[in-house]
Amino acid sequence: MLRTPVGEKRLVILEWLKEPHRYFPPQRHADLVEDGVTADAIAARLGVRREVAETHLALLTDIGLLRATRIKRRLYYRRDEIRIAEVARMFEKGW
DSSP: OOOSOHHHHHHHHHHHSSHHHHHOOOOSSSSTTTTTEEEHHHHHHHHHHHHHHHHHHHHHTTTEEEEEEETEEEEEEEEOOOEEEEEEHHHHHHO
C-alpha cells in the first residue's frame, strides 16, 4: 500500500465518497451511502472517461480503502471506514 501513489484524483474520490449524497445525484438501483457510487458517476464528476475512473477505483479497492459491491451489472464503490481508520492509526503511531 505504501508503494502505491495515492494522487490528487484518488484523494478527491475518497473525499467525495465521505458524503456521496452531497456530490452525486440519487441512483436508481442503489443507495449512495449504503451501496456506494458507480464508476460512471465518479467519472462524470472527475471529467474523465469511465475507464480512467475505474483504474483509480480499482487501485483504491486493491489497497483496501474502498469496497466494491455488485448490484445487477454494475459495481458500486464506497469507503471502507474501518480500514481507513486503521491506516490513519498506523501513521499516527509513526509506523
